[in-house]
Amino acid sequence: MTWFLCICTFWLLMVMVLAQKNFNVLSTQKSFNVVPAQNFNQRTGLETSCLGSYMRLTVDKSLAFGNEVEFDAVNGSQIEPLTPSLAAKCGFRIDSDPWGNYKVFASLLNCFAGNEDDAVFDIDMRVRMRGVKAAQDVFEVEKTCNYDQWSPREVLCTRNYMEVSVNRLPEEITALRKQVMLPRSKKFGDQWSETVTEAITSRQNIWRMVFFTPKQKAMVLEDALRTGYSIATTRSRLVLRSGYDMPETYVENVNGVPMKVIKVTTYFKKEWSVTMLDTVAACPTGGLSFTDEMITWNFPRFNPLMSSRAASLLEVFMGIDGKQIDSLQMEARGYYLTIVDDLIVMKIPTGGPDGYYKSHAVNNQYHITYNIEPMLELLWSDGAMDTTRYKVLFPIQTPFMPRPPHVDDLTDVDQKMFDVLLGPFLNDIELVNITFSTEVLTVAEANARGINIQEQRFQNGSKAFRLQVPFSDSFVVITQVDVVVRVYTLGIIYGFMVLPEYTPFSYSSSVDVTLQDIILPTVRGSCDDEKFHIMISFGNLGKNFNIMIGTHDMTPDRKAEYGVKENNTHTSLAVPFLASDVVYELMYASSLRARIDVLLWDPSKKWTLSDFSLACNFPMTMTECFSNGTMSALAVKVESVPQLVPHQLTLRDPSCRPKFSNDHFAYFSFEANSCGTTRTFHDGVVTYQNEITLGNGLPVYQLSKGVPTASPDPEYRVTMSCSYTLNDTQTIAFFTKPRENEPMPETGFGELQVVLRLALDGSFNQFYVEEDYPVVKYLGSPLFFEVMLLQSTDPQIELVLENCWATLKEDRNSTPRWDLIVDGCVNLADGYETVFHPVDPNSIPFPMHVKHFEVKMFTFVENDVVLQDQIFVHCEAVLCDDSDGICKRHCPSPLPLKTGKKVRRETTNVQSQRVQLSSRKIMFSSS
Ligand SMILES: *[C@@H]1O[C@H](CO)[C@@H](O)[C@H](O)[C@H]1NC(C)=O
Ligand SMILES: *[C@@H]1O[C@H](CO)[C@@H](O)[C@H](O)[C@H]1NC(C)=O
Numbered sequence: 001m002t003w004f005l006c007i008c009t010f011w012l013l014m015v016m017v018l019a020q021k022n023f024n025v026l027s028t029q030k031s032f033n034v035v036p037a038q039n040f041n042q043r044t045g046l047e048t049s050c051l052g053s054y055m056r057l058t059v060d061k062s063l064a065f066g067n068e069v070e071f072d073a074v075n076g077s078q079i080e081p082l083t084p085s086l087a088a089k090c091g092f093r094i095d096s097d098p099w100g101n102y103k104v105f106a107s108l109l110n111c112f113a114g115n116e117d118d119a120v121f122d123i124d125m126r127v128r129m130r131g132v133k134a135a136q137d138v139f140e141v142e143k144t145c146n147y148d149q150w151s152p153r154e155v156l157c158t159r160n161y162m163e164v165s166v167n168r169l170p171e172e173i174t175a176l177r178k179q180v181m182l183p184r185s186k187k188f189g190d191q192w193s194e195t196v197t198e199a200i201t202s203r204q205n206i207w208r209m210v211f212f213t214p215k216q217k218a219m220v221l222e223d224a225l226r227t228g229y230s231i232a233t234t235r236s237r238l239v240l241r242s243g244y245d246m247p248e249t250y251v252e253n254v255n256g257v258p259m260k261v262i263k264v265t266t267y268f269k270k271e272w273s274v275t276m277l278d279t280v281a282a283c284p285t286g287g288l289s290f291t292d293e294m295i296t297w298n299f300p301r302f303n304p305l306m307s308s309r310a311a312s313l314l315e316v317f318m319g320i321d322g323k324q325i326d327s328l329q330m331e332a333r334g335y336y337l338t339i340v341d342d343l344i345v346m347k348i349p350t351g352g353p354d355g356y357y358k359s360h361a362v363n364n365q366y367h368i369t370y371n372i373e374p375m376l377e378l379l380w381s382d383g384a385m386d387t388t389r390y391k392v393l394f395p396i397q398t399p400f401m402p403r404p405p406h407v408d409d410l411t412d413v414d415q416k417m418f419d420v421l422l423g424p425f426l427n428d429i430e431l432v433n434i435t436f437s438t439e440v441l442t443v444a445e446a447n448a449r450g451i452n453i454q455e456q457r458f459q460n461g462s463k464a465f466r467l468q469v470p471f472s473d474s475f476v477v478i479t480q481v482d483v484v485v486r487v488y489t490l491g492i493i494y495g496f497m498v499l500p501e502y503t504p505f506s507y508s509s510s511v512d513v514t515l516q517d518i519i520l521p522t523v524r525g526s527c528d529d530e531k532f533h534i535m536i537s538f539g540n541l542g543k544n545f546n547i548m549i550g551t552h553d554m555t556p557d558r559k560a561e562y563g564v565k566e567n568n569t570h571t572s573l574a575v576p577f578l579a580s581d582v583v584y585e586l587m588y589a590s591s592l593r594a595r596i597d598v599l600l601w602d603p604s605k606k607w608t609l610s611d612f613s614l615a616c617n618f619p620m621t622m623t624e625c626f627s628n629g630t631m632s633a634l635a636v637k638v639e640s641v642p643q644l645v646p647h648q649l650t651l652r653d654p655s656c657r658p659k660f661s662n663d664h665f666a667y668f669s670f671e672a673n674s675c676g677t678t679r680t681f682h683d684g685v686v687t688y689q690n691e692i693t694l695g696n697g698l699p700v701y702q703l704s705k706g707v708p709t710a711s712p713d714p715e716y717r718v719t720m721s722c723s724y725t726l727n728d729t730q731t732i733a734f735f736t737k738p739r740e741n742e743p744m745p746e747t748g749f750g751e752l753q754v755v756l757r758l759a760l761d762g763s764f765n766q767f768y769v770e771e772d773y774p775v776v777k778y779l780g781s782p783l784f785f786e787v788m789l790l791q792s793t794d795p796q797i798e799l800v801l802e803n804c805w806a807t808l809k810e811d812r813n814s815t816p817r818w819d820l821i822v823d824g825c826v827n828l829a830d831g832y833e834t835v836f837h838p839v840d841p842n843s844i845p846f847p848m849h850v851k852h853f854e855v856k857m858f859t860f861v862e863n864d865v866v867l868q869d870q871i872f873v874h875c876e877a878v879l880c881d882d883s884d885g886i887c888k889r890h891c892p893s894p895l896p897l898k899t900g901k902k903v904r905r906e907t908t909n910v911q912s913q914r915v916q917l918s919s920r921k922i923m924f925s926s927s
């Protein structure tokens with residue numbers, strides 16, 4: 001591919017009729033009304049520099065304060081906003097980095113520059129903060145650049161345009177000029193050709209332009225301008241500027257590097273002369289390769305602008321941001337620029353300070369790129385042809401590098417505070433909002449709500465976002481995973497923006513903390529004689545539980561029954577020990593060991609929160625032994641016999657069933673001589689005994705895996721006994737089937753009434769009553785005494801008088817005393833003869849319960865002096881079985897009466913089981 005610059009002037013052989021055209025004249029000479037810079041000199045944020053064929057203007061971020069910055073070109077008094085299309089057409093390039101630093105490259109040949117002899121260029125611009133109208137936010141920039149080192153051809157490649165300018169004046173390009181002259185007219189001298197060439201290549205003489213795409217396409221100047229090309233002539237140069245996406249450009253692959261080419265031949269025509277200028281620019285659009293550490297940019301050693309491979313490179317420079325750097329600077333930065341075979345190779349380490357990192361959101365993922373704009377500047381000579389100065393300002397952006405942020409969980413469990421650090425991010429990331437479990441908040445809203453959001457900056461300019469949310473915040477989701485363990489979860493979606501283009505992306509994270517921080521409810525209890533008093537203290541979850549008493553949940557009825565009281569922290573209740581929810585562990589003679597089970601459980605998770613049991617002994621009369629021989633007994637269903645049905649219980653006689661029963665109790669009441677009650681006598685004590693069982697020999701059904709199986713062995717037996725002494729009653733023994741370590745029942749006491757009465761006469765039908773005493777009797781007159789067991793209906797009991805005696809004083813143990821009956825027999829030493837009288841079996845229901853005896857009224861004398869005219873009679877009686885030996889005592893025959901004084905006698909036979917009976921005062925009457 002050869003393409004070379006030439007300016008050719010042809011003689012027109014034909015007379016061409018040219019229509020007079022009104023060209024739009026692009027003024028290359030402008031007269032500027034120079035507006036004094038208002039703030040420019042005071043401001044440090046603006047900097048301009050002349051860098052060869054262009055000017056660079058930088059605007060520091062500190063000037064913009066985050067505002068977007070816009071630029072205007074100033075054309076005399078006219079101000080033209082630099083839109084992207086105007087900038088590309090007129091030779092401006094505007095760039096910014098994420099921090100808000102702006103960079104403008106303005107070609108010295110831009111549409112608006114003031115141009116004096118292609119050597120002094122005045123560029124006026126305005127820098128404007130978008131949206132701010134205040135005058136101080138508009139800065140006037142005036143810069144004058146001197147540049148007269150124009151090569152015959154200068155090519156400038158920037159991101160948004162390609163510019164080529166060529167010398168159009170013959171005298172300045174004589175070295176390369178190839179002049180073709182048609183036969184001279186006699187009218188014109190030798191000077192003609194040069195003059196005419198200068199004149200002919202002025203803009204108004206552009207006759208037509210031929211674009212090579214690479215197919216030829218001819219246009220007139222107006223069409224080319226309308227299409228968007230910029231075509232201008234300065235005093236000595238023809239300037240062509242084109243965007244990369246213009247229709248008449250094309251791509252050419254040069255040594256593996258794609259290049260965009262614009263190639264135009266411009267024909268100037270004046271009268272019979274036509275001059276032709278070739279303008280061509282070729283700018284690379286590729287050639288990059290990347291590793292993580294290195295950017296490699298390949299540029300073809302021989303490019304389409306060179307006429308041949310003979311072109312020799314005179315200068316090769318590297319630059320950054322449009323400015324040449326020297327080898328020392330290159331070395332310091334680690335840049336390489338070499339020529340390898342057919343390529344010029346530039347190597348730039350990723351991450352150097354001349355470039356910058358920028359954030360991107362790609363598929364909602366955080367990525368960064370490294371951006372740098374190297375410059376390649378070449379000067380070559382095309383053999384015999386002219387030199388070309390060639391500059392490429394080549395912005396490079398590395399491929400997207402994913403940088404998933406890291407969540408640093410700094411949560412402080414003691415402070416009960418989620419603390420999450422998310423980063424790192426570049427500075428061009430802004431946290432916009434945060435989506436919590438229930439709400440989306442902006443950063444300001446979140447902070448106002450007590451959520452602490454901070455931006456943390458690192459030394460290298462990166463930053464991270466720190467978020468602190470108390471566990472107690474409603475955004476924290478609490479899940480109870482165990483009876484005492486909760487998981488606190490903070491789910492967050494961060495809403496970010498990439499500045500300045502406001503690309504949104506989000507990042508979801510979730511942190512959780514497992515805490516064993518549940519205080520379970522507790523149960524305490526105590527008992528009085530009637531009730532269990534239960535106090536439930538709620539844990540830290542409040543009343544989140546159900547109460548089960550025994551095996552039943554609390555119902556409204558039970559609440560009322562147990563007097564449930566509740567406030568925010570406690571529930572109290574009082575359960576009577578006879579309540580149906582109470583279970584009985586043991587029966588004692590006079591108490592019942594009862595237990596209440598209180599279970600607190602979580603109704604949703606079915607967790608047991610507290611399991612409480614309290615057992616107490618409650619006083620309770622289990623057996624009563626009445627004097628009339630009636631016995632009552634209570635059988636209690638105890639826990640150890642779960643299958644017991646109280647109403648099935650019987651006494652020994654299975655026909656003796658409970659008088660009353662419910663689920664827990666069976667109440668028996670029966671006569672001592674019935675229901676298989678046994679009686680035993682021991683030492684004057686009569687003991688009745690019966691037992692309550694689950695029927696004699698009747699099987700007890702046990703539930704075993706749902707199938708009833710008969711158990712031949714009654715598991716339940718309550719033995720009760722009533723032990724009677726005279727006036728004393730002993731009661732019951734209880735036990736279920738004997739078990740080890742079980743306390744034996746205690747013994748209770750009762751009484752059995754025996755009376756000693758004085759009858760009016762030997763018929764024993766009438767008796768002296770209280771008011772009759774003291775009874776007065778004559779000496780020797782008979783006293784008829786009756787001793788009788790009251791109330792008892794047991795026909796087999798016999799009341800036996802063991803000892804009877806008389807005393808002078810009321811105290812039964814006083815002296816003097818006189819024995820009347822000794823060991824069940826009349827005192828044979830008694831001259832006053834005590835006589836037992838039989839009891840008429842038909843006169844009363846239980847003759848064995850009665851003893852009659854008679855003594856003659858007597859007095860106590862000492863030394864033949866009557867001591868006092870009164871006596872008291874005392875007896876000791878015992879109960880015995882009518883078949884017992886003690887009752888069948890054989891008394892010796894009465895001895896002949898002795899006369900004389902009564903003899904004192906010691907009595908040793910005093911037993912506690914004996915009933916002590918005493919008469920009231922009996923007076924002696926001598927009249
Ligand atoms: C510059 O201003 C002049 C006169 O105001 C105008 O004719 C010319 O078209 C302007 N140039 C541009 C590029 O706008
Ligand atoms: C900046 O520093 C932070 C913290 O030291 C680090 O995580 C991050 O990778 C650094 N960023 C760059 C671009 O070096």
Ligand SMILES: *[C@@H]1O[C@H](CO)[C@@H](O)[C@H](O)[C@H]1NC(C)=O
Nearest residue numbers: 432433440495496497504505
């Ligand atoms: C939150 O921010 C993200 C990212 O900037 C945005 O896409 C989203 O619409 C925002 N949500 C709300 C509710 O404002």
Ligand SMILES: *[C@@H]1O[C@H](CO)[C@@H](O)[C@H](O)[C@H]1NC(C)=O
Nearest residue numbers: 535566567568569570571572
């Ligand atoms: C709730 O009741 C308990 C026990 O009766 C009592 O100690 C506590 O002070 C009460 N609390 C309130 C807030 O009334």
Ligand SMILES: *[C@@H]1O[C@H](CO)[C@@H](O)[C@H](O)[C@H]1NC(C)=O
Nearest residue numbers: 626627628629630631671793
């Ligand atoms: C015995 O006395 C008790 C209590 O006074 C009474 O309930 C019961 O009926 C009496 N028994 C007889 C047989 O009179």
Ligand SMILES: *[C@@H]1O[C@H](CO)[C@@H](O)[C@H](O)[C@H]1NC(C)=O
Nearest residue numbers: 726727728751753754915916
């Ligand atoms: C029976 O015994 C009690 C004391 O155990 C006594 O108070 C009461 O008087 C006695 N009754 C008779 C009739 O002796």
